[in-house]
Amino acid sequence: MLLIEELRFSWGEELHFTYDLSVARGEILAVQGPSGVGKTTLLELIAGFQAPTAGSLGWDGDDLCPLPPWQRPVTTVFQTDNLFAHLSCFDNVVIGLGPEEKVTPARLVKIHEFFVQLGLEGLQHRMPSQISGGQQQRVALVRALIRARPILLLDESFSALDWEMRKECFDTLKDVVTSHDMAAVLVSHDTRDAAYLGCRELRLAAG
């Protein structure tokens, strides 16, 4: 379980955030709220891009705070800049595997399945510049799913997609989160997302 207790962070003197939440394995938590309430900051704290000033952040009882981003059991789909422009879509997915993880036949099959499920069939060898922004985000989702880290963070990752496509991504997301016992935190500004996913909502407010 991802457990966050009294986790505090400040942007200068003005903005102070405090977080208290938990996400169980196999669960998706939708974080919502207006701009500037610290939705992305929450993900940055979990991913290790920001250091909290106080509080605790743990996964299955292990303290994540001292760990750098690459040692955390986390994978993130950012709002933008998820793909490397010089790599094909396939290579952009495979690069997400760790240095010791091999591209096994089973993984290749899995990658192909995700490409098909997310409407990306035939795009494996295209370059990011040759596909749309929405398709780029879905390639990034394939990578996140193939990495299969226990904690999945999604930062407005599907906002650019039309609703039908978004629903297909959510279906895949739900399947993977359930089958891999992952804890997912989805930052979104669209209330339909949480409703469609049937997941718990956390509404952040200013102050």
Next chain:
Amino acid sequence: MADGPHQIADYKSHGAYVPLGMLGAVGLIMIALAALSALLGAGAPRSDGLTEGVLAGNLHRVWRVAGFTFWQASLSAFLSLLVALPVAMALWRRTSAWRLKHLNSFSFFTIVMPTTVAVSGLLGVWGQNGAVSFLLRAIRGDGLSPIYGLGAVLLAHVFFNAPLMLRVFISGLSSIPAAQWRLAAQWGLSDWQRFRLIEWPALKNLIPGLVTIVFLLCFTSFSLILMLGGGPAVTTLEVSIYTALRFDFDLPMAALLSLVQLTICAAVVAILALLDADGLVTIAPSPGRRLRQPGDALIWTALLDAALIAGFLLLAVAPLCSIILEGISESLPNVITWPAFHRALIASFIVAVVSALLATTLATVMAAARVRFNRTGRWVFDIAVSLYLAVSAIVLGTGLFILLRGVVDVFGIAPLLLLLANMLVALPFAYRVIQGKMEMLARSQDRLCASLDLRGWRRFRLVTFPALAPELGFAAGLSAALSLGDMTVIALFGSQQFQTLPWLLYQTMARYRAEDAAALALLLFALTLLLFGVFLKGATLLRGRLYHVTD
């Protein structure tokens, strides 16, 4: 899990870039300080009165030389601007994106051309026995008078710097959003209104930085003045330092002139830093789309544009043609067999390749370290590199000469000194090319790479190098071209045992062996283009070999 500020590893500060970059910055500052202290030691007033004597007896000469250097550099920068700005606009109006791209590639020829080669080409066109004189003699009976002197220096500086300015202006015009051209066409703006409302706002911010950098390049110009100046009346600080050191062996005078040169250049570099001219060194502008405008069809506009473009081509292309046509002569096979040519070729090649690789590596490491620091830290890296815009090759060479002459045989270690000086002189340009892209990559990829556990060599191999390859290739190619064309440091430290191709060419020209010099100029130019091309393409080819993710 106790309360209190948490410590996590900074995801930006991993890897060896930071210590290596800091080491590089400290080393650069130390070398510059060592050269400066040697100059101050030799040039400062001493108890024996030697330097005071030098100063008292030569102050007028120093002021005169400094004044002329300033004057010719200002005039060169202004004339280059006067040529480049209207030609850039004419080209922008009249050429397709495809042709513009090729014209831009073509302008590289003048940017990477060794100055000694350019002199040969300019003399082939504008010299007493050049193509223009030939035409004039056929028309009116007499040709041009000898081109040596201020006029020749200005012509050469415009030849070198107008294409550089042209590239930047076209880049600026390319950055105008297509919507603005649509609006201009829809509203039927006149040529003047379009210039005032659309084109000028895109160009005006580029001009101060560009003029300053061209001024600096012309201020530190050495071989052009040496070859085209034509005498003591047209001499600059650089040439005077060389004369004082190499012919008069007047170390205090050389040191004094170097300090004056250094002070003025440092002031110009400080101005350049204030102007924030980072964007001026670009690989290639990506030409944007310009819609045809109502005024384009006017006959007088078309004629004016045609005249401007033709004039520019005459200025830039004719010397190139002259180099090729005059170089392919009976002397060419003969020159290739010279033992002196072989020695100079090997020396030039080795020094160019090694100094280019060193400059590019150091620039990459420092740029990579720079992005991991805050504003103050970044400033230190920028200053360490920009020092070598102020400390020109001749000033550095003079400082090193004074510093090392009591310790080692400076002529014995001439290859090493040449290598060091060429690397340091190329470094600011290589750094500017790489640093902007590195900044952009860090901004867009640091978090992604940290989250994907892409670090160290794996990140460099799979992500950084492939993305940076065009810049690395360009920086290395430019550094190699600068090194191949350099005649400054070799003029100080060259000897019969150690000489480079530009020095051999200069000596051949000085002996009035015009045919041999033309053949040598062609060979040197071909080698420069070859090395530049190999670095440019080589980096891209190597990128393909490195980033197979599934290996």
